[in-house]
Amino acid sequence: MGSDARADDAGQRQQHRPPPLRRDAEGRVVPSTLAELIQWFLDYDERVAFVRFPAVESLFQWKQREALKQQPDAFVFHTAEDRLAVGVMQALHTYRTERALHDWLKELLAALDDATKTNEAILEAYDLHYGEERSVIEEAEKIPTRRERDVYLTCCWLETLCTAEARVLGWAYQELYGRPFHPQNF
Secondary structure, X not given: OOHHXXXXXXXXXXXXXXXXXXXXXXXXXXXXXXXXXXXXXXXXXXXXXXXXXXXXXXXXXXXXXXXXXXXXXXXXXXXXXXXXXXXXXXXXXXXXXXXXXXXXXXXXXHHHHHHHHHHHHHHHHHOOOOOOOOOHHHHHOOOOOHHHHHHHHHHHHHHHHHHHXXXXXXXXXXXXXXXXXXXXXX
């Protein structure tokens, strides 16, 4: 194999591995490396890239409109992708120790588990089916009460958001602390 072929292989392997995070002199994550990491996950990890799907964007916009009804001065995100990126950045800014980030990841996974179980029960109870032909919002119209519809749609959003955040933050945890995240690390 020639040197050009080896360089191409190395470039391909590098492309399919998330970029490293770097810290500054104070130990904070360098923002540009975090932006590169988030972008890599959006480009190459289908469970994170899911936030870019039109159906997910529609769900996110519904959730944001509902939140603004309750809190009119809340920050308005342009897209679901923006919401994901800010959530990841805030988590790494707020949870600066291994233990703190570990505990946050456990909370994310618990929220994901709760949302998944709630959605499974509602899907079964109302025989809901969504996909390319019917959005989750359209399918939710089969649910007779507004309260249960709102719970269902909120849990759909939480499943998507928590999955994406946990994947990015799980990788960041490994990069920052030299071991994979596991719920029983502590």
